[in-house]
Amino acid sequence: MYLHRYAQLFSSLLPLGGAAIPPSYTIDIHSHIIPDFYREAMINSGYELRNESVLWADGTPIPEWTIQEHLSSMDANGIDYSVLSISAPGVAFLHGNPIAVDLSRRVNEYMHNLTLLHPKRLGAFCLLPLPNVEASLVEIDYCIDKLNFAGVGLFTNHDGHYLGDAHLDPILERLHERNIPVFVHPTVPKCWHTVSHGIVPPMLEFPFDTTRAIVNLFFSGARKRFSNFTMVFCHGGGVLPYLADRVATLSAIPRFGGFDRKEAETQFRSYHFDLASATSVSQLAALKEFVGVDKLLVGTDFPFVPGPRGKAFIQGFQEDGVFTDQEVRRIKHGNVLGILPRVKAKIGA
Numbered sequence: 629m630y631l632h633r634y635a636q637l638f639s640s641l642l643p644l645g646g647a648a649i650p651p652s653y654t655i656d657i658h659s660h661i662i663p664d665f666y667r668e669a670m671i672n673s674g675y676e677l678r679n680e681s682v683l684w685a686d687g688t689p690i691p692e693w694t695i696q697e698h699l700s701s702m703d704a705n706g707i708d709y710s711v712l713s714i715s716a717p718g719v720a721f722l723h724g725n726p727i728a729v730d731l732s733r734r735v736n737e738y739m740h741n742l743t744l745l746h747p748k749r750l751g752a753f754c755l756l757p758l759p760n761v762e763a764s765l766v767e768i769d770y771c772i773d774k775l776n777f778a779g780v781g782l783f784t785n786h787d788g789h790y791l792g793d794a795h796l797d798p799i800l801e802r803l804h805e806r807n808i809p810v811f812v813h814p815t816v817p818k819c820w821h822t823v824s825h826g827i828v829p830p831m832l833e834f835p836f837d838t839t840r841a842i843v844n845l846f847f848s849g850a851r852k853r854f855s856n857f858t859m860v861f862c863h864g865g866g867v868l869p870y871l872a873d874r875v876a877t878l879s880a881i882p883r884f885g886g887f888d889r890k891e892a893e894t895q896f897r898s899y900h901f902d903l904a905s906a907t908s909v910s911q912l913a914a915l916k917e918f919v920g921v922d923k924l925l926v927g928t929d930f931p932f933v934p935g936p937r938g939k940a941f942i943q944g945f946q947e948d949g950v951f952t953d954q955e956v957r958r959i960k961h962g963n964v965l966g967i968l969p970r971v972k973a974k975i976g977a
């Protein structure tokens with residue numbers, strides 16, 4: 629009994645979540661499944677196949693995916709655990725109709741099955757049939773209470789409804805009341821046809837949309853009202869670290885809103901960011917200064933970023949000389965275990 633208590637105390641004092649976790653243990657918070665039935669739903673709703681078999685959605689080619697390749701890519705890249713999600717466009721292309729509701733449920737049960745088959749390797753973020761708010765509230769509770777998911781996946785906008793728009797307040801309210809961790813993936817803005825000029829949207833529109841959602845959460849006051857949950861944004865926060873000061877400064881001008889500049893900065897720095905496609909020395913240095921090491925997480929963006937390039941991200945942030953070995957360890961697993969208690973429980977940390 630005494631020993632047991634001592635062990636508990638000791639593990640609670642360890643910053644990395646317990647002696648069982650080796651230093652290299654790596655958790656990927658950003659990787660995607662693309663099951664066949666989901667791909668078929670996209671094709672059925674009118675997304676085109678180019679060159680006979682390559683599916684394109686909103687200006688972006690959708691790669692082939694199998695769980696076998698997913699797991700072998702994890703092995704090849706030294707990733708011990710992945711939290712799965714659906715990438716853009718989610719199910720927003722179905723506008724919250726009954727097919728969207730059924731498709732989200734099927735995707736969530738499919739991910740649940742994978743987490744049961746590979747309990748020490750895979751977790752999941754819940755897919756919601758937004759912009760259908762009522763059905764999404766049901767899905768949040770189902771994923772959290774019945775499927776034991778790590779958290780909920782959202783997009784920067786859902787069929788044009790941005791995080792921070794009043795339409796989505798009931799969703800944020802539920803996440804706030806239940807303290808549910810959220811992973812926010814970017815998607816295209818409605819205007820992408822007119823602005824992208826043939827440049828694939830993930831290159832510019834995704835990081836811009838991430839920034840737009842974060843700024844909208846501030847201007848709408850939504851994040852201030854619903855702050856009782858962790859939010860992870862992708863790709864180093866888009867262009868936020870670079871623009872945060874400009875936004876905060878301008879927002880304080882009375883005719884631009886008259887907001888509290890310090891409050892804007894504090895809120896922008898409260899988010900977590902993954903490092904998928906954000907591991908250049910300048911990005912890492914900006915992120916380290918802007919949010920600090922404790923808010924940074926590993927993300928590969930598999931299979932949109934194929935295995936070898938994902939590996940380069942993971943090597944990149946370790947070898948760029950921006951972080952110490954201790955800091956690399958926090959980024960690899962310490963930080964994420966601090967915000968995803970269910971992952972921590974499942975891997976026995």
Ligand SMILES: *[C@@H]1O[C@H](CO)[C@@H](O)[C@H](O)[C@H]1NC(C)=O
Nearest residue numbers: 677678679680681682683689
């Ligand atoms: C179209 O498919 C053919 C056969 O698979 C391939 O050789 C060709 O490179 C593809 N073209 C494009 C533009 O992807």
Ligand SMILES: *[C@@H]1O[C@H](CO)[C@@H](O)[C@H](O)[C@H]1NC(C)=O
Nearest residue numbers: 733734735736737738739741
């Ligand atoms: C999940 O697994 C159960 C049991 O094997 C199966 O009946 C169900 O069809 C699976 N669901 C999905 C969406 O794959």
Ligand SMILES: *[C@@H]1O[C@H](CO)[C@@H](O)[C@H](O)[C@H]1NC(C)=O
Nearest residue numbers: 803804805806807808856857
């Ligand atoms: C924050 O979440 C916890 C856990 O669900 C809950 O007990 C608490 O009431 C929440 N706080 C607020 C202000 O809603």
